[in-house]
Amino acid sequence: MxxxxxxxxxxxxxxxxxxxxxxxxxxxxxxxxxxxxxxxxxxxxxxxxxxxxxxxxxxxxxxxxxxxxxxxxxxxxxxxxxxxxxxGYMYYEKMRDASEEHGYYRGINSVEWNYVGDYxxxxxxxxxxxxxxxxxxxxxxxxxxxxxxxxxxxxxxxxxxxxxxxxxxxxxxxGFLGYRSVIEVLAMRLAKEKFGKNIIPHCATHRAECYDELRRIINLEDVEVEMKGLNHVIWLTKFEYKGEDAYKYLDNWIKEDAEEYWSVWREHTMSPWDLDLCPAAIDMYKTYGYLPIGDSVRGGTWKYHWDLRTKQYWYGPYGGPDSEIGCAIRILQVRRRIEEIARMAFDRSRPISQSMPxxxxxxxxxxxxxxxxxxxxxxxxEISFLSxxxxxxxxxxxxxxxxxxxxxxxxxxxxxxxxxxxxxxxISRGTIPDKLYKYVMLPRITRAEWALEANLRGGRDTLFQWLIVDVRTRNMKQIDDVINAILELPENKEMAKHFS
Known part of the structure; x- marks a missing residue:
């Protein structure tokens, strides 16, 4: 055994x-x-x-x-x-709704460097x-x-x-697998610079032509990447092609190709998670000097998250998976997939190995x-990539x-x-670059420490300290009201004692 x-x-x-x-x-x-x-x-x-x-x-x-x-x-x-x-999911949506009733858009859980709806x-x-x-x-x-x-x-x-x-x-x-997006950038630039081909529309819509061209012109053994950071706050700290810094290809893509890519992407994207090269990702790269990888782009500061319109500007027509639109899509997709799995699991008329190979x-x-x-x-x-x-x-x-x-x-x-x-x-060693350390890692680690103290030690003061520095907080009454609204939910009787 x-x-x-x-x-x-x-x-x-x-x-x-x-x-x-x-x-x-x-x-x-x-x-x-x-x-x-x-x-x-x-x-x-x-x-x-x-x-x-x-x-x-x-x-x-x-x-x-x-x-x-x-x-x-x-x-x-x-x-x-x-x-x-x-x-379950809907319990947390109740707390999100209670938060929004008191002026905390997307909930008191959504704060700098963590706007992920289910984090x-x-x-x-x-x-x-x-x-x-x-x-x-x-x-x-x-x-x-x-x-x-x-x-x-x-x-x-x-x-x-x-x-x-x-x-x-x-x-x-x-989420770290999001590094594959920079290989697509490399392919778009090499196709244009070496062969005079424009594959940007194909890559923006994730069509086979993009990956066929990538496979033809790039040997993946020539690409080296390294990422550092925290979960959902991880950054591409090394990107080399044939032993040379490959960030220059991203810089040229931003100057010459990004607007065309985004125009096609906004028109055709079918997923709130299609964010690896969205405007927010590139703006974070310009701000901090390194590209955010995977779910990291869903974080950032309030610059990207003030309201739905702001989210749609930075994350596309759905506002990303953490907007009110994206969150609804996520819950719907989960429910549909569970129903599909159940239908196939309980259907004895067909082998499950055929229904779900x-x-x-x-x-x-x-x-x-x-x-x-x-x-x-x-x-x-081994992962699936490039067919x-x-x-x-x-x-x-x-x-x-x-x-x-x-x-x-x-x-x-x-x-x-x-x-x-x-x-x-x-394997990876070294340090987090200075700007990322000061403006990204320290704020995120601070919030992590506050959350750990709140959930392990408890006490109403831990919730107060979380909210008093929130940019959405206008006065003390708002803090008391939102804490009361959350703790008075029927599901939160035990939680209310913990935070009493």
Whole structure:
């Protein structure tokens, strides 16, 4: 029997199904023991039905267990993966609505360098409490296990578990893969400069012609990137092509091509998440000297987030995934995908392996488990790109411990790592550039520390301190009113005691 792999909050079927597919596709993990844990009967039945049908149809020598007992699931585990979001999406939307009624657009949780709609920090009491409970269970029942945190806020949760417990912990986020956008910029410039071709409209609409040209003119082995920072606040600190600084290609793209790209992009984009080269990303590059990668562009300052019209200027017609439009689209997409998965899982008239053919997810978790359990050293993994499989560096969130010398040792940083049977080892070293350090990292770390204090220690004063420096705050009454409105929600009786 192989490793015992536990999914907490396994009823998050959209995400869990993707990781299960990666496990099923990995020959060296096919004898794993899978434990699916969730407190929701319907969702637990959905994901366990799906998993068992795959195992049976594909004749995979794997055991699949379903339980509502977290301790039973964790006992003896090698890996614990959590996607759990206590109380669900709509609970947080209620707090957002209560905030907006008192003048806090998009909620009191939305502040400088964290405007991501589902990155719940100051109002994440139940989330922080649950993850501490999971970690304590791991200490008691599986002290050697690795705890992979997938739910946001990855920065705060990974930092908290790393500081407060003895658990082996890593935060997982695929946002770092946004570095691929600068390779598209490189392709657009080389196509124009060397061959006189304009592929900008193709790249702005993500058509095959863009990637065909990229594949033809760029050898990815000639491209070197390095990123540094925090989860959702990570920056491209190194971008080289054939050993030379490649930021010059981005500079020329901004001068000559960006407006054409944005014009086509605004007209044709179909996703609120299509942001890697949006005006906000480029403005942040001009301001701080480095390109924000992945979800980092969703942050920034209030310059990009004052209201819906401001968001639409910087993030396109939907205002990004964190506007009132984008958030509604996100919730709708989640619901639709769950319905699709349920329909296929419970439809016995057709093999599930035909309804949902297995394909790699592009997530890094299974590579981590394979390397740690089977002793396969790795610092990169295969992802789909350019209509094929390419190697991407492995980035995870771990406690800093000197990896980035000018950030605190006990804060979780997102960094390139090497993984083997002895653990997860950071590769990247050095410092955060000065302007990023002063104007980005320090404000974000400060908010992380405030959120950790609020959710671990409690007290109404921690909410007051969070709000008194908020640019939306006009007076003391507004602070009292919004705190009362949130804590008086029926779902927040326990939370109200914590913050009393």
């Amino acid at each position: 192989g490793p015992k792999i536990v999914f907490i909050g396994a009823g998050s079927a959209r995400w869990t199904s993707r990781i299960l597919a990666d496990i099923f596709l990995n020959e060296d993990l096919r004898d794993s023991e899978i434990w699916l844990m969730d407190i929701d009967d319907y969702r637990l039945n959905l994901i366990s039905t799906l998993a068992r049908r795959y195992v049976k149809e594909l004749k995979i020598p794997m055991e699949v267990h379903a339980t509502k007992d977290r301790a039973e699931a964790i006992k003896g585990a090698d890996f614990v993966i959590s996607t759990a979001l206590p109380k 719940h920090t100051i109002w994440g009491y139940y989330l922080f409490k649950l993850y501490m409970e999971i970690a304590r269970d791991i200490e008691d029942f599986a002290p050697d296990a690795w705890f992979f945190i997938v739910s946001n806020p990855v920065l705060e949760l990974t930092t908290m578990i790393g500081r407060e417990t003895k658990v082996n912990v890593a935060g997982i986020c695929h 297995l394909k790699p997810s592009g997530e890094v978790i299974v590579t981590l488990m394979d390397s740690l359990y089977n002793g396969k050293p790795a610092d990169s993994y 094929g499989q390419v190697r991407a560096p492995i980035y995870v969130n771990i406690l800093n411990n000197g990896t980035i010398s000018n950030l605190p040792d006990d804060i979780a940083v997102e960094t390139h790592v090497r993984v083997d049977s002895s653990g997860i080892h950071p």
